[in-house]
Amino acid sequence: AESVSPTESNGSVDKHVDDDFIIEDVPHLTDFLPHLPSYPNPLKRSQAYAIVKETFVNPEDVVAKNIIVQKDSPRGVHFRRAGPREKVFFTPEEVRACIVTCGGLCPGINTVIREIVCGLKNMYGVDDVIGIQGGYRGFYSKNTLNLTTKVVTDIHKRGGTFLQTSRGGHDTKKIVDNIQDRGINQVYIIGGDGTQKGAAAIYKEVEKRGIKVAVAGIPKTIDNDIAVIDKSFGFDTAVEEAQRAINAAHVEAESMENGVGIVKLMGRYSGFIAMLATLGNRDVDCCLIPESPFFLEGPGGLYEYVEQRLKENGHVLIVLAEGAGQEYVAQSMQAFQEKDASGNRLLLDVGLWLTQHIKDHFTNIRKMTINMKYIDPTYMIRAIPSNASDNIYCTLLAQSAVHGAMAGFTGFTVGPVNSRHAYIPIDRVTETTNTVNLTGRMWARLLASTNQPSFIQHSQAERERVDRQTIDAIHNMIINST
Numbered sequence: 001a002e003s004v005s006p007t008e009s010n011g012s013v014d015k016h017v018d019d020d021f022i023i024e025d026v027p028h029l030t031d032f033l034p035h036l037p038s039y040p041n042p043l044k045r046s047q048a049y050a051i052v053k054e055t056f057v058n059p060e061d062v063v064a065k066n067i068i069v070q071k072d073s074p075r076g077v078h079f080r081r082a083g084p085r086e087k088v089f090f091t092p093e094e095v096r097a098c099i100v101t102c103g104g105l106c107p108g109i110n111t112v113i114r115e116i117v118c119g120l121k122n123m124y125g126v127d128d129v130i131g132i133q134g135g136y137r138g139f140y141s142k143n144t145l146n147l148t149t150k151v152v153t154d155i156h157k158r159g160g161t162f163l164q165t166s167r168g169g170h171d172t173k174k175i176v177d178n179i180q181d182r183g184i185n186q187v188y189i190i191g192g193d194g195t196q197k198g199a200a201a202i203y204k205e206v207e208k209r210g211i212k213v214a215v216a217g218i219p220k221t222i223d224n225d226i227a228v229i230d231k232s233f234g235f236d237t238a239v240e241e242a243q244r245a246i247n248a249a250h251v252e253a254e255s256m257e258n259g260v261g262i263v264k265l266m267g268r269y270s271g272f273i274a275m276l277a278t279l280g281n282r283d284v285d286c287c288l289i290p291e292s293p294f295f296l297e298g299p300g301g302l303y304e305y306v307e308q309r310l311k312e313n314g315h316v317l318i319v320l321a322e323g324a325g326q327e328y329v330a331q332s333m334q335a336f337q338e339k340d341a342s343g344n345r346l347l348l349d350v351g352l353w354l355t356q357h358i359k360d361h362f363t364n365i366r367k368m369t370i371n372m373k374y375i376d377p378t379y380m381i382r383a384i385p386s387n388a389s390d391n392i393y394c395t396l397l398a399q400s401a402v403h404g405a406m407a408g409f410t411g412f413t414v415g416p417v418n419s420r421h422a423y424i425p426i427d428r429v430t431e432t433t434n435t436v437n438l439t440g441r442m443w444a445r446l447l448a449s450t451n452q453p454s455f456i457q458h459s460q461a462e463r464e465r466v467d468r469q470t471i472d473a474i475h476n477m478i479i480n481s482t
């Protein structure tokens with residue numbers, strides 16, 4: 001990296017011409033269809049955008065992945081800023097868009113569907129939008145649905161997905177055949193990590209066939225485990241709705257002697273919902289997430305902490321993510337390897353497991369009477385409509401996707417990177433998942449708030465104790481042998 005230092009006299013600002021300024025760009029239709037004609041964006045003529053002074057995003061604008069950079073350090077990865085472009089590669093009349101939703105439910109899916117339909121119509125004058133029903137398999141096994149602004153007008157007030165969803169059934173060839181047969185040229189795919197991998201496969205097949213089809217992914221995961229983007233839609237709603245379950249468990253626990261409340265929340269591989277639902281509440285005594293191994297017995301273990309809280313406070317409240325402690329629950333490897341239609345490993349219910357173990361420990365070993373209340377609100381949370389902040393977020397996602405597809409970008413996903421919406425190559429969001437950083441500040445804030453055992457420190461202490469014993473033993477050996 002070449003850097004130009006300020007001259008001492010004029011005190012000008014540092015300027016860095018950096019080799020480490022990386023742009024991870026998304027594909028464009030003209031990459032494989034170079035002779036595609038472009039058209040002036042009709043957006044300015046739309047009522048909504050006639051008033052916007054700088055209607056179009058500067059094509060050079062990028063969004064930085066790392067927002068905190070040290071002086072002279074590489075500025076790293078950047079993504080194309082999302083938004084309307086001056087030139088589009090589809091005329092409104094030629095667009096035939098389709099929307100499909102796959103994977104599990106999440107608050108906000110219907111808002112995204114609605115805003116894609118309304119965005120295409122109200123910003124670009126596109127009338128032809130169809131809904132693929134029942135996930136990927138719907139491309140080749142079900143009738144499509146005509147999506148007009150009238151049909152979708154109030155679907156955002158309902159939970160679930162208006163288009164229905166499914167797992168499995170991704171057959172790239174059959175799907176792309178169907179896209180061609182139906183004359184579809186914009187594909188909007190809403191779904192989680194598996195769905196986005198499917199979207200990448202569709203994009204690659206489309207490129208191979210050299211057909212003019214833009215493929216846009218809208219990442220969906222209630223767990224907030226999608227890499228690169230700030231957070232996923234429905235996550236705020238889930239954290240908020242989780243409060244109702246936590247509050248109920250707290251009321252139950254504090255209303256009885258030695259009340260133990262346990263709430264299991266979503267989070268197969270990452271504990272974001274459990275972590276933020278705990279931080280958003282002040283009654284939780286302990287939060288258990290997949291990233292942080294815990295143990296039950298002995299000093300610094302969960303039993304000891306539960307007993308301490310019962311003695312101090314009369315009740316205890318535990319929030320745990322569904323993926324926490326799976327190593328304990330997976331007694332039988334066979335159960336551990338059971339998979340669903342999409343090939344995801346089926347998790348065993350750690351909530352029931354923990355409930356039973358705490359009950360057994362206190363009843364049989366500690367001879368204490370405890371009152372256990374276990375709540376699993378998963379489906380109650382997943383099924384609700386999105387809250388206001390998620391609705392706003394979903395609108396931005398949908399409109400960004402529409403602008404991107406109209407501008408001819410393809411093989412991209414949309415999402416906020418440091419609060420600015422960007423176009424991100426699909427592969428980039430599926431290659432890794434986002435997990436809670438146990439050495440990061442947010443988890444430290446949680447530990448400081450609940451004052452629960454960190455388990456890590458204890459296992460370190462345990463290791464040090466063992467090390468010390470070994471050292472002592474060696475010492476003794478040396479002493480004895482001399």
Ligand code: ATP
Pocket residue numbers: 102103104105135136137166167168169170191192193194195196197198199201220221222341342344
């Ligand atoms: P979530 O995990 O949040 O419920 P998801 O999108 O990960 O959402 P899955 O059931 O794993 O949910 O996948 C959804 C769809 O994507 C399914 O139809 C599945 O067949 C397809 N899919 C999953 N993984 C792949 C893959 N590697 N390649 C192509 N298609 C895939």
Ligand code: MG
Pocket residue numbers: 103192193194344
């Ligand atoms: Mg998944």
